[in-house]
Amino acid sequence: MNTSFPRADERGFDSIQFRRALSQFATGVTVITTRxxxxxxxxxxxSSFNSVSLDPPLVLWSLGNAANSLPIFTGNSHYVINVLAAGQQELADRFSRRSTDPFGDLGFTLSRTGQPILPGVAAWFECHNRSRYPEGDHVIFVGEVEECAAMPQAALLFHRGQFGSTS
Structure with missing residues (x-):
């Protein structure tokens, strides 16, 4: 069976146009935590979080190859994906900075395996670090969900370079 498909000779867009087109897709905002x-x-x-499978329960997210935290997440057995609620932009900003300890004065609870669950989130997923796939300039992480919870509320969104919410 031939599994190769023909490709275009060249792309009809540049990286700026590609980023602009991607920004039209609204995404949820998550904070991935581990101990x-x-x-x-x-x-x-x-913001690269998605469901994969219900049986078994699998989710995915991705991290850039150049990220300082890549060895941390490739080497740990578990992590928690915290889905931020509307009004938690400060948490998104806090965990996107490199120079500070984002956990400093933040109250949080621990999952069954000791991973941090952030306060007030819309949902969280405790995942076993099942597999990783290098693709392009990122690594795709597939997590098998071992525990999860939802606290129904409006979610924090990211669209066209700005934060918003579902409400």
């Missing part, structure tokens, strides 16, 4: 072997916590803001 290291030394007991410290790490986290990052990501």
């Amino acid at each position: 290291l072997a030394d007991g410290s916590y790490r986290g990052l803001t990501a």
Whole structure:
């Protein structure tokens, strides 16, 4: 069976046009958190979250190859995907900065495996780090959900470079 498909000879767009087109897709905003072997916590803001499968329960997210936190997330067995609620832009900003400890004065709870669950989130998913797939300039993480919870409320969105909400 031939599994190769023909490709266009060249792209009909540049990287700026590609980013502009991608920005038209509104995404939810998440903070991925984990605990290291030394007991410290790490986290990052990501909008590349999606469901994969109901049986088994799988979700995915991606992280850039150049990210300082890539070794942390490829090396840990578990993490929590925290889906931010409307009004939690400060948390998104806090976990997108490199120079500060985002957990500093933040009250949070721990999952069954000791991973940080952020306060007030719309939902969270505790995941086993099932598999990783390098693609382009990112690594796609597939997590098998072991625990989850939803607190129905408006979600924080990111669209055309700005935050918004579903309400």
